[in-house]
Amino acid sequence: MKFAVLVFPGSNCDVDCYKAVEETIGESVEYVWHTETDLSRFDCIIVPGGFSYGDYLRSGAIARFAPVMNALVKEAEAGKYILGICNGFQILLESGLLPGAMLRNQSLKFRCHSSNLVVENNQTPFTRDYAAKEVIDIPIAHGEGNYFCDEATLEELKANQQIVFTYETNPNGSLLDIAGICNREGNIVGMMPHPERAVNQILGSEDGKRMFTSILKTWREKHGAAVSS
Template identity: 75%
Template sequence: MKFAVLVFPGSNCDIDCFKAVEETIGEPVDYVWHTATDLSAYDCILVPGGFSYGDYLRCGAISQFAPVMAEVAKAAEQGKYVLGICNGFQILTEARLLPGALLRNGSMKFRCHDVVLTVTNNQTPFTLDYEQGEEIVIPIAHGEGNYYCDEATLEQMKANNQIVFQYGDNPNGSLHDIAGISNERGNVVGMMPHPERAVNELLGSTDGKKMFTSILKAWRDQHDAANIR
């Protein structure tokens, strides 16, 4: 399985994502610059956190127009796995690959600390190794993590089981305590907490490991099924 870690001007969690893939599952992983126009070689695309293009205009607002994002959309349409973390989540909403938007934290302060999350949907390719309702500890680091969508969109997401993670103690004012969501198909997930920063005891938690092992498990299951056919 091959992973791509996108790199925009201002990305600062790309190395964390790269190392998390190396440490947790040992699969091939490459850095891919924002000007890339071909992601066909990759099975999973990680859109990392940071301050892409300095977070000018809005977080992720400029990144959505980067050449690589057309390829991310194509990969998502093909059923490949796309995970946006923090600024990556913001980019995916700006690119309309996920519904809703990320607003300034309700406190108007940057929040950087561990949070407790509940795994609300363990049936996505990113959460298969978690138990439904499992509580995990993952760090956050954001100033614009306040998830918002209109009521109709929220009800649709509930009906489609698109809410993947919820905060135990909401740190930013997110609607319905939402910490992470998926698209309807389930192959695109965005989340504000940083699982790549929770893969080693030295970092304070290993609860993020299961996200990466889940992705590999889902990919192998998919390919085993294809080979049987």
């Protein structure tokens, strides 16, 4: 399986994501610069956290127009697996690949600490190794993680089981405690917490590890490859 980690000017979690793939599941992974126009060689594309283009205008608003985003949309429509983390989630929202928007944290402060998430949907390719309603420890680090959408969109998210993670204790004012969502097809997940920072107990938690094992298992089953225990 081939993973891509996109890199924008201002990305700062790209190395974390690369190492999480390399050390957790040992699959092929490459950094891909924001000027790339072809992502067809990859099976999973990670849009990492950070401060793309300095978060000018608003988080993700400029990155949404980078050349690589046209390629990302194309692969998303083809069913490739897309994971947007923190600023990556914001970029997916700005690009329209996921519904809704991010507001400033209700406290107007940057929040950086461990957070307990509730797995609301364990049927996505990224969450199948978790139990439904399992509480997992995944850290957050954001200033604009207050998820918002209109009432009609919220009803769709609930009806289609697109709310993937919620906060056990809401750190930012996010609507319905939402920490992560997916598209209707389930191949695109965006989340504010950082699973790549929770893949080894030395980091304080290894609960993020199962996101990477989940996607690998899903891909291998889809392509008839052997799945290790």
